[in-house]
Amino acid sequence: MSAAVPLCEDFNADALRHLAKTSRDAGQSRRLLALATIYDGGNRTDAARIGAVGLQTVRDWVLAFNADGPVGLIDGKAPGQWPKLNDDQRRALAAIVERGPDPDQDGVVRWRRTDLAAWLHARFRVSLDETTVGRELRKLGFAKLSARPRHYAQDPAALAVFKKACPPR
DSSP: OOOOOOOTTTTTTTHHHHHHHHOOOHHHHHHHHHHHHHHHTOHHHHHHHHTSSSSHHHHHHHHHHHHHHHGGGGGGOOOOOOOOOHHEEEEEHHHHHHHHHHHHHHHHHOOHHHHHHHHHHHOOOOOOOOOOOOOOHHTTOOOOOOOOOOOOTTTTHHHHHOOOHOOOO
């Protein structure tokens, strides 16, 4: 059986209770109160019961507290999933959007997110959902624009006459 890791001597139980009281992070407060029990002479099992965790977790808290002080007991932000597109792939996506689709080569007359997702899969073997493609396009500075539809038989002269006959208010 290994010996318990000792707590650093820089703090005492009253100081930890005061820090727990003033902390805005509930997790940090719970951890500080559990460690205050150890400073008071309680055993690690009591600290684990107060913190509602196991002994290994209390040991991890002690190591974090010894290394970084009370700040070491604040939960860090989870790193999240790695991005599926790297910088070269993002540059290629931006270039193809800037260039626009070639109906003969690409088979579409305008880029949709599904078309770009299919292009990314064909080119780089990266599977992305349409919403993720849209998110990547927004990060690259592109906005979703769609042209207002215009009837093929629209007469510009008739529009001009209509605008003169019905002036704006």
